[in-house]
Amino acid sequence: MEDGEEREWRAKAWTYLSSVRSLSPLIQCITNFVSMDLTANTLLSAGASPAMLHSPNESPDFTPKVNALYINVGTLSDNWLPAMELAAQLASKLNKPWVLDPVAAGASRFRLKACLDLISLKPTVIRGNASEIIALAKASFPSTKGVDSSHDSTDAVEAAKSLANSSGAVVAVSGAVDFVTDGNRIVGARNGVPMMQKITATGCAVTALIAAFVATDPSHAMEATASALAVFGVAGELGMETARGPASLRTHLIDSLHGLDQTAVISGVKITAI
Ligand SMILES: Nc1ncnc2c1ncn2[C@@H]1O[C@H](COP(=O)(O)OP(=O)(O)O)[C@@H](O)[C@H]1O
Numbered sequence: 001m002e003d004g005e006e007r008e009w010r011a012k013a014w015t016y017l018s019s020v021r022s023l024s025p026l027i028q029c030i031t032n033f034v035s036m037d038l039t040a041n042t043l044l045s046a047g048a049s050p051a052m053l054h055s056p057n058e059s060p061d062f063t064p065k066v067n068a069l070y071i072n073v074g075t076l077s078d079n080w081l082p083a084m085e086l087a088a089q090l091a092s093k094l095n096k097p098w099v100l101d102p103v104a105a106g107a108s109r110f111r112l113k114a115c116l117d118l119i120s121l122k123p124t125v126i127r128g129n130a131s132e133i134i135a136l137a138k139a140s141f142p143s144t145k146g147v148d149s150s151h152d153s154t155d156a157v158e159a160a161k162s163l164a165n166s167s168g169a170v171v172a173v174s175g176a177v178d179f180v181t182d183g184n185r186i187v188g189a190r191n192g193v194p195m196m197q198k199i200t201a202t203g204c205a206v207t208a209l210i211a212a213f214v215a216t217d218p219s220h221a222m223e224a225t226a227s228a229l230a231v232f233g234v235a236g237e238l239g240m241e242t243a244r245g246p247a248s249l250r251t252h253l254i255d256s257l258h259g260l261d262q263t264a265v266i267s268g269v270k271i272t273a274i
């Protein structure tokens, strides 16, 4: 039987999705080439307004207008890093929420240092898979195979707490259970289906969705983050009912996210305190 706290989380998740739909927050995405399409479509289907603008020449004009910034280092190259740093600096200075996806953080020294430098610019939320969060917490190379995790999310709970405490960010570790912590509290979202790991960029897309949820309520980043992860998971579960494999799940997930109603969210979201 569900307790009052679980019920509150279900209602909260629906409130966040409804706010994204009614406010349609503008999300600046500086993200990797692999994920651009799925990320933009995920944001659109949730009701947000994505803009993949990454030139350092336009961030001074554009970043002040956005509701949140999303930075993802997936296909990092030398010339993109200054653009990411400039946008992050602007967002921090303007008190706008910004969210980091540290793709493959432990795969190379360049990537690890880039992620740690970005974290020094005070992201509101960091969302990675277990291997990425462990690499960042240990600040050690080499510790990640590539973009896919070689750890379970439960292996990274202590690393997530430690990274949240050292960075001041809310930290989310995705996996079979998505854990979210501010360094003090921890909650777990038990939504989603394993097949979501077989679609490239679902992690990138859910981090962008976190940015949209946080944009509607920047002072409750932990609640918004857990809600975004659970809602994306519910969309995955519903999409899986008619999907035949990863390719059709990708389509059905986007359709389900767009069509989620109050009953589906209230009955589907599974968030509990750990
Ligand atoms: N075993 C699983 N069961 C259910 N959902 C999962 C599972 N693994 C990943 N997911 C979901 O897939 C999405 C991407 O997570 P993940 O694969 O961990 O990120 P990344 O793509 O960055 O490695 C998240 O929404 C997560 O909740």
Ligand SMILES: Cc1ncsc1CCOP(=O)(O)O
Residues within 6 Å of the ligand: 032, 034, 035, 074, 075, 103, 147, 199, 200, 201, 202, 203, 204, 205
């Ligand atoms: C395959 C790949 N290579 C560089 S970025 C990228 C996409 C990673 O997406 P995700 O972290 O969501 O699986």
Ligand SMILES: [Mg+2]
Residues within 6 Å of the ligand: 103, 104, 128, 129, 147, 203, 204
């Ligand atoms: Mg990833």
